[in-house]
Amino acid sequence: MTNAITELKAKGKAAKEASRRLAYLSTDIKNKALQNIAADLRGKTKEIIAVNKLDLKQASANGINETMQDRLLMNEARLEDIAKDVLVMAGLPDPVGEVFDMRTMPNDLLIGKKRVPLGVIGAMYESRPNVTIDISALCLKSGNAVILRGGKEAFNSNLALVKLVQQAISRAGVPEGAVQFVENTDRSLVGEMLKLNQYIDLMIPRGGAPFVKYVIENAAMPVVAGGIGVCHTFVDSSADMEKAVAIVYNAKVQKPSVCNALDTILVHQVVAEEYLPDVAKELAKAGVELHCDKAAMKILKPESGLKLKAAVQEDWGKEFLSLTAAIKVVDSLDDALAHIAKYGSGHSEAIITEDYSSGMRFLNEVDAACVYINASTRFTDGSQFGLGAEVGISTQKFHARGPLGLKELTSYKWIIFGSGQVRP
Amino acid sequence: MTNAITELKAKGKAAKEASRRLAYLSTDIKNKALQNIAADLRGKTKEIIAVNKLDLKQASANGINETMQDRLLMNEARLEDIAKDVLVMAGLPDPVGEVFDMRTMPNDLLIGKKRVPLGVIGAMYESRPNVTIDISALCLKSGNAVILRGGKEAFNSNLALVKLVQQAISRAGVPEGAVQFVENTDRSLVGEMLKLNQYIDLMIPRGGAPFVKYVIENAAMPVVAGGIGVCHTFVDSSADMEKAVAIVYNAKVQKPSVCNALDTILVHQVVAEEYLPDVAKELAKAGVELHCDKAAMKILKPESGLKLKAAVQEDWGKEFLSLTAAIKVVDSLDDALAHIAKYGSGHSEAIITEDYSSGMRFLNEVDAACVYINASTRFTDGSQFGLGAEVGISTQKFHARGPLGLKELTSYKWIIFGSGQVRP
Numbered sequence: 078m079t080n081a082i083t084e085l086k087a088k089g090k091a092a093k094e095a096s097r098r099l100a101y102l103s104t105d106i107k108n109k110a111l112q113n114i115a116a117d118l119r120g121k122t123k124e125i126i127a128v129n130k131l132d133l134k135q136a137s138a139n140g141i142n143e144t145m146q147d148r149l150l151m152n153e154a155r156l157e158d159i160a161k162d163v164l165v166m167a168g169l170p171d172p173v174g175e176v177f178d179m180r181t182m183p184n185d186l187l188i189g190k191k192r193v194p195l196g197v198i199g200a201m202y203e204s205r206p207n208v209t210i211d212i213s214a215l216c217l218k219s220g221n222a223v224i225l226r227g228g229k230e231a232f233n234s235n236l237a238l239v240k241l242v243q244q245a246i247s248r249a250g251v252p253e254g255a256v257q258f259v260e261n262t263d264r265s266l267v268g269e270m271l272k273l274n275q276y277i278d279l280m281i282p283r284g285g286a287p288f289v290k291y292v293i294e295n296a297a298m299p300v301v302a303g304g305i306g307v308c309h310t311f312v313d314s315s316a317d318m319e320k321a322v323a324i325v326y327n328a329k330v331q332k333p334s335v336c337n338a339l340d341t342i343l344v345h346q347v348v349a350e351e352y353l354p355d356v357a358k359e360l361a362k363a364g365v366e367l368h369c370d371k372a373a374m375k376i377l378k379p380e381s382g383l384k385l386k387a388a389v390q391e392d393w394g395k396e397f398l399s400l401t402a403a404i405k406v407v408d409s410l411d412d413a414l415a416h417i418a419k420y421g422s423g424h425s426e427a428i429i430t431e432d433y434s435s436g437m438r439f440l441n442e443v444d445a446a447c448v449y450i451n452a453s454t455r456f457t458d459g460s461q462f463g464l465g466a467e468v469g470i471s472t473q474k475f476h477a478r479g480p481l482g483l484k485e486l487t488s489y490k491w492i493i494f495g496s497g498q499v500r501p
Numbered sequence: 502m503t504n505a506i507t508e509l510k511a512k513g514k515a516a517k518e519a520s521r522r523l524a525y526l527s528t529d530i531k532n533k534a535l536q537n538i539a540a541d542l543r544g545k546t547k548e549i550i551a552v553n554k555l556d557l558k559q560a561s562a563n564g565i566n567e568t569m570q571d572r573l574l575m576n577e578a579r580l581e582d583i584a585k586d587v588l589v590m591a592g593l594p595d596p597v598g599e600v601f602d603m604r605t606m607p608n609d610l611l612i613g614k615k616r617v618p619l620g621v622i623g624a625m626y627e628s629r630p631n632v633t634i635d636i637s638a639l640c641l642k643s644g645n646a647v648i649l650r651g652g653k654e655a656f657n658s659n660l661a662l663v664k665l666v667q668q669a670i671s672r673a674g675v676p677e678g679a680v681q682f683v684e685n686t687d688r689s690l691v692g693e694m695l696k697l698n699q700y701i702d703l704m705i706p707r708g709g710a711p712f713v714k715y716v717i718e719n720a721a722m723p724v725v726a727g728g729i730g731v732c733h734t735f736v737d738s739s740a741d742m743e744k745a746v747a748i749v750y751n752a753k754v755q756k757p758s759v760c761n762a763l764d765t766i767l768v769h770q771v772v773a774e775e776y777l778p779d780v781a782k783e784l785a786k787a788g789v790e791l792h793c794d795k796a797a798m799k800i801l802k803p804e805s806g807l808k809l810k811a812a813v814q815e816d817w818g819k820e821f822l823s824l825t826a827a828i829k830v831v832d833s834l835d836d837a838l839a840h841i842a843k844y845g846s847g848h849s850e851a852i853i854t855e856d857y858s859s860g861m862r863f864l865n866e867v868d869a870a871c872v873y874i875n876a877s878t879r880f881t882d883g884s885q886f887g888l889g890a891e892v893g894i895s896t897q898k899f900h901a902r903g904p905l906g907l908k909e910l911t912s913y914k915w916i917i918f919g920s921g922q923v924r925p
Contacts, residue, residue, distance in 0.1 A: 097842060097866075097868065100866075100868065101865045101866060180887070182885075182886075182887060186876060186880065188886060188887075191864075193868070193898075195898050195899065196868075196898060274717070274718070278898055278899070279899060293698070293721065294698070294721045297717065297718045299723060299897075299899040299900075317921070319921075320921040323921065323923055324921065324922075324923055326923075327923030327924055328923075331923070331924055418521060440615075440916055441525045442521075442524075442525060444521065444524065444617070444620075444914070445914060446914060446915060447914070447915040447917060448914055448915070448916055448917065449917045449919060450917070450918050450919055451918075451919040451920055451921055451922075452610055452917055452918075452919025452920075452921070452922040452923075453919075453922065453923045453924050455923070455924040456610065456917065456922070456924055457915075461606075461924070462606075462612060462915070463604070463606065463612075473723075474617075474619050474620060474702055474912035475619065475702070475703060475723040475899070475900050475912065476723075476899050476900040478912055478913055478914060478915070479914075479915045480915075488898035488899065488902055489902060490868070490869060490870060490871070490872055490902060490903075491870060491871040491872070491881075491886070491902070491903045492864055492872055493871060493872065493873045493874070493876055493880065494874050494875075494876075495873060495874055495875040495876025495877075496875055496876075497741070497743075497744040497747065497748065497875055497876070498748075498875075498876040498877065498880070499747055499748055499750075499751030499752075499755070499876075499877045499879070500751055500755055500877050500879040500880055500885070
């Protein structure tokens with residue numbers, strides 16, 4: 078373990094040193110490095126798949142379930158998709174070097190801000206080996222060095238991919254040390270990595286809620302976390318019923334396993350009798366199970382084709398990640414706002430309304446990363462918002478909120494052009 | 502202690518609740534509250550001074566040194582200054598509610614960002630009771646609730662000021678709970694407060710370096726810290742000698758006790774013989790003590806009027822906060838950059854040069870909150886940079902860097918105006 082810690086620190090130091098040069102590396106070199114990565118992914122498909130088979134075999138031997146095994150899998154189509162994503166990133170504008178807020182002060186000092194990388198990003202993640210390429214490419218494009226720590230189950234795949242990346246970027250002239258990989262997969266090393274605020278400027282944890290919580294509470298450096306989405310859609314008394322059915326259906330059904338999918342439907346009592354049977358009928362077509370509060374149950378009744386359950390306390394504030402939704406009838410907009418304030422996770426919340434004031438109140442008063450009027454919460458996504466690549470979705474308010482793109486992996490420095498000014 | 506923790510959590514909860522309403526409180530109400538605070542400071546000067554005397558008496562009885570006692574002192578002039586500062590804040594633009602990056606997507610979703618407060622700010626500070634008013638006013642104007650935890654030595658003054666603030670803002674219609682004060686000054690409560698990420702969105706520690714370090718490493722919430730400034734000024738081979746003397750003099754002498762004051766002078770060898778005697782002579786007029794490396798000592802020699810000492814290793818990277826400066830002769834711009842990368846604290850760094858390329862390289866390659874060409878580092882300051890009020894100066898890269906004004910106490914939410922869009 079002592080050796081592993083020493084090695085970890087050495088990697089931290091090397092990444093920090095590399096980050097100094099990366100900070101002002103030209104966009105051309107960074108794009109060339111990304112193009113090399115894509116080319117090598119295409120050129121070494123067979124080798125990667127062969128190495129990936131080792132992890133899959135191990136997973137199967139360890140009795141890991143099929144969903145997890147599928148996450149591990151790399152085949153030709155998936156590698157081609159990853160290569161394409163890397164090329165897309167090469168085509169995105171470079172956030173680094175942007176100069177903004179520039180102005181001349183009364184004493185003729187010309188001052189403003191210049192966008193710079195954060196420095197060194199730490200990334201801890203599980204299973205999916207494509208994250209190794211994703212995060213490496215995002216960090217590279219945004220001028221950051223990165224220290225990757227992938228899960229044990231994808232060790233061989235990750236190692237092969239990291240080597241591919243390191244060779245590809247080196248050919249483009251990116252400094253060695255820009256992409257580091259922690260080979261020791263011992264769990265206790267997580268705690269050690271979280272102490273390294275001397276070398277790591279930002280930690281990105283990817284994994285289940287308890288893991289992310291552990292990282293937030295124990296990291297000595299800033300953490301960007303999120304991805305937990307308890308998303309409500311409130312159908313107001315003035316809602317257009319057709320839109321309300323279509324939007325709720327989309328938010329719940331289009332991809333139920335992700336964080337921006339709908340969890341709870343709140344319905345204004347005035348329209349509950351009209352709305353609930355329609356939406357329930359529609360949701361039933363996709364096999365959605367509905368956990369109803371008393372009022373909703375009274376309206377819907379256990380009729381044929383509807384999967385209904387009485388809602389329990391745990392259903393409120395629950396991220397279902399599946400074809401299940403909770404339904405609650407509320408007395409007013411105020412009740413809906415109070416419910417969201419209490420049970421929401423600050424991710425994505427929507428109101429369906431034709432009433433101007435209700436819409437504006439919802440927009441102003443709901444405290445979440447993304448607040449919608451008359452649209453599906455499924456839009457909360459870097460590419461849907463026009464950011465291109467995405468590191469994740471932050472439910473924190475500090476630094477950046479919502480979908481995190483390349484710009485969100487940067488900071489700025491103040492630059493001051495003087496001509497001999499001194500402070501009076 | 503259990504009671505104190507329970508009380509602390511209750512205050513956290515109350516602040517969080519107040520923050521929901523504060524988030525969309527109109528600018529008029531916030532400004533009225535600030536005006537009330539200023540009026541009450543003026544109307545209750547005598548009462549405050551009387552309470553402050555209790556703290557001063559206690560300090561004197563405890564044998565606290567005069568500098569510390571002076572920090573505690575509140576007299577008519579100081580209270581008037583504080584009142585004026587609060588009124589200045591009332592006059593600053595409200596950062597909350599700004600809508601930016603608004604655009605229509607190809608699917609006609611209108612999306613953008615709206616600036617919102619962070620929520621609840623925690624502030625831990627020592628001695629100076631004026632911080633109680635400063636931070637309360639900054640948080641109020643930026644729509645944040647605040648939980649204040651002042652030092653034991655200023656307890657009576659802080660308590661009186663908090664009560665004044667609470668009454669003043671309540672008259673303006675600001676929700677109760679917006680300004681909370683932790684009355685228990687037990688040291689162990691600091692640790693408890695650092696755990697409250699459920700209620701506190703950002704922690705601002707103000708105090709000595711070890712305290713700030715402790716907070717950074719132990720806080721479960723984000724921390725804005727800084728204020729440690731090891732500032733270099735590099736006199737390049739092409740520097741205008743007159744400017745170089747004036748700027749270094751200003752950076753060291755104008756206010757040596759603050760974080761943006763000069764600590765180390767780096768001089769290019771080519772101009773060392775010309776520059777050093779001139780600058781040393783000037784600095785001697787203010788009684789500055791110079792800690793010289795071998796080369797600088799050889800040039801300056803212990804001559805009359807100069808306070809010289811041989812520099813020791815600890816002088817590099819030291820924040821002197823007094824009329825002392827270290828001097829080092831370097832071989833090149835590269836040497837200067839390497840020295841700054843090794844010993845700088847990422848606060849404020851300057852180059853004095855007439856060479857375009859040297860200036861641009863310095864600007865690009867130095868990793869600090871504020872990088873200067875041909876100006877004094879003493880300008881690193883919220884009001885000098887045109888931000889108005891300032892919470893502090895951050896040497897971190899996350900969220901905000903350099904002087905932190907009202908805007909830096911905010912976040913944003915994505916707002917999305919739809920007309921029935923669903924994700925394909």
